[in-house]
Amino acid sequence: MSHAPRAAVFVDKDGTLVKNVPYNVDPALLQFEPRALEALSALVAAGYAIAIITNQSGLARGLFTLNEFKALGRALQRRLQAAGVPLAGLYFCPHGPGPEGEPTCSCRKPMPGLLHRAAQAHRLDLSRSWMVGDTLDDVEAGRRAGCRSILYDSGGETVWRSAPLRKPHAHVSSWDQVAGVILEEVPTPCV
Structure with a gap:
């Protein structure tokens, strides 16, 4: 018997789930945003x-290797699991932006390729899912994928380029608010 697709919460890593340490691949420097683990x-x-x-x-810039990033991903996954947060997956775009900061592939946010890949791999219902991120590129990626989006304002957005797809469904400043928006405004998804 096949299960119906699940709803998901897609989470940006740097500046949303963990404190933004530019180009970090050192697991010792991973520090979760306040109350992120409890909310998740x-x-x-x-x-x-x-x-x-x-x-x-x-x-793409050669600042760290794929093996270094994968080791960081494994450490992050272990820490989430220890906090009672099993991870469906860690999806990343390895490409750099174009000269004007635009995506050069279908997987770099604000494009929705990574969300589509995760949804297909794990039978996730994008229309019942959320994207949480600290930039409007995260918001736009979520909206392009058919999700609702939350802008987690930790200071990551610096450009504030406005467009209909870049308008978040909620704009919050804490993980308690993230969980509150999702759990209060959306019926509990079927598992």
């Missing part, structure tokens, strides 16, 4: 799958 644990308990969606242009 509550979302998992409500039936949401959790997936990390992240641009990692440091790979």
Whole structure:
């Protein structure tokens, strides 16, 4: 018997899930945003799958290797698991932006390629899912994929280029607010 697709919460990594340390691949420097683990644990308990969606242009720029990034990903996954947050997956774009900061591929946010890839791999219902990120590129990626989007304002957005796809469904400044928006405004998803 096949299960219906699940809802998910897609989370940007740097500046959203963990403190932004530019081009970090040292697990010792991973520091979660305040109350992120508790909020994600509550979302998992409500039936949401959790997936990390992240641009990692440091790979294209030669600032770290794929093996170094994968080791960081494994450390992050272990720490989430220890906090009761199983990770459906960590999806990353290894490409750099174009000369004007535009995506040069379908996987670099604000394009929705990584969300589509995660949804297909894990049978996730994008129309019942959320994208949480600290930039309007995250918001736009979520909206392009058919999700609702939350702008987690940790100071990551510096350009504030406005467009209809860049308008978040919610603009918050804490992980408690992230969980509150998702759990209060959306019926608990079927598991």
